[in-house]
Amino acid sequence: MPKMKTKKSAAKRFKVTGTGKLKRNKAYRRHILTKKSPKTKRNLRKAVITDITNSKVMKKILPYL
Template structure:
């Protein structure tokens, strides 16, 4: 049986944690930053864990992560 392919777009966006969850970066941090408060921009820097609803989908896209 051939090897499964990893979806490269997903591999660039998600990383697996040691406990089997997936980390993602937050959106809305690239432009139009003047109207956003410093607190909001600071919180957008932090990584987030994907929701349980998306877990199965991401796991299928990243078979070796």
């Protein structure tokens, strides 16, 4: 059976934690930051665990991660 290909765009966006969960960065932190409050920008800094419903799909896309 041939090897499965990893979706490289997803591989750049996700990291795996020690327990096997997927970690991702939050959106909306690239530009137009002047209208966002400091509290919003501070909360966007932190990485979060991917939702369970999405992580099942991501595990198929990222077979070797």
